[in-house]
Amino acid sequence: MFSIDRKDFGPGFTFGVATAAYQIEGGQQDGRGPCIWDTFSATPGNVHNGDTGRDACNHYELWPQDLDLIRDGGFDGYRFSFAWPRLIPEGTGAINQAGIDFYDRLIDGMLQRGIKPYATLYHWDLPSPLQDKGGWMNRDIAGWFADYAALVAQKFGDRLEATATINEPWCVAFLSHFLGIHAPGYRDIRAAARAMHHVLFAHGTAIDALRANGAKNLGIVLNLEKSEAATDKPEDIAAMNMGDALFNRWYLDGVLKGQYPEEVVGWLGENLPRGYQNDMAVVSRPIDWLGINYYTRGLYKAGAPGGNPIEQVKGDLERTDIGWEIYPKGLSDLLVRVSNDYTKLPLYVTENGMAEVEGDDDPRRVKYYEDHLKAVLTARQQGADVRGYFAWSLLDNYEWAEGYNKRFGIVHVDYQTQQRTPKSSYRAFQGMLHNTR
Secondary structure, rough: OOOOHHHHHHOOHHHHHHEEEHHHHHOOOOOOOOOOOOOOOHHHOOOOOHHHOOOOOOOHHHHHHHHHHHOOOOOOOEEEEEOHHOOOOOOOOOOOHHHHHHHHHHHHHHOOOEEEEEEEEEEEOOOOHHHHOOHHHHOOHHHHHHHHHHHHHHHHHHOOEEEEEEEOHHHHHHHHHHHOOOOOOOOOOHHHHHHHHHHHHHHEEEEEEHHOOOOOOOEEEEEEEEEEOOOOHHHHHHHHHHHHHHHHHHHHHHHHHOOHHHHHHHHHHHHOOOHHHHHHHHHHHOOOEEEEEEEEEEEEEEOOOOOEEEEEEEOOOOOOOOOOOOHHHHHHHHHHHHHHHOOOOEEEEEEOOOOOOOOOOOOOHHHHHHHHHHHHHHHHHHHOEEEEEEEOEOOOOHHHHHHHOOOOOOOEEEOOEEEEEEOOOHHHHHHHHOOOO
């Protein structure tokens, strides 16, 4: 159990759990179109064990029991994502009514259980027909995404507590177009430069479309790391600054300041879209809140001559099952930094959690959550206006390139039977939250 109390966070603080459509829904019949993760995972060598999200956790059919788990855990909110190809199978054009009906049932089910719906428009499942047209490398995606955002606002906006445009644009752009680890799997600096800009330009056009259609309480979710230097050598400190610019400041500066960090602009050079500067007013459209996903730190040293200018190295902290260092102080530091240097907007920790070996007893995860919740309290004491915390994840699920090999859930899922079993970490939250809503 946790040693902290819900009352420590004061009135109005939101406790929730988070998932994403492709990782849990399954249900790929019923008119849903193909997405880039369907084809990426079907390509040998891309995903552990060749796993795909075809069935995942079958949330498409089992959503009532999943919402019951959220309610019974005492959580206030559920952060979920819409599947673009379920609503608009080709990415543009004809609407899939079965998809509309599914999210109607899901959202109404939340409201009936007293759960606040926190929606994300895009959590990485780009419709394949749009990838055929260049996907995030094509400037036209800003218009495609705006049209999709307008549909969501029209159909569901009046029932949503909050809406985020895009989840983790660093992953959408850099991880997927430069490092090639996620779909669509490019390793190309020009592809990355275009995606890095277009993903934020599309965020801005979506904000405009959502507002024009009456949606309220709008934001974006950035994944941030605590960037640190491996040593106090000047060259390693410079590497840390570049790592911070690539991972954190490109997105923070773009969205909240309407500019990109000079060192990254210089590195990308002519690979950036021509005239991108003219889009920055759209990139930095006013938002109502900022979501921060936090898992670990980045430890940097200078790269070898002739290679990448920076290199990430392994630190000596305890690690999760996926190999990420456990570093709660990094969450406090980031929340305070964003509050002091960027914005006084309400902040939400929209994802935080750890992969752990299979089992219903997960004491390391209980401690992880307790330590990170304490880090949120520390940040609040230092002036950061943190309004909520969402645990990743409600369920063990499809962990992207790791397939079903890594488990982040506070509820265990037997993928053969789809049986759900709450873990100790779920019980810890339940003990803190139950009957105190």
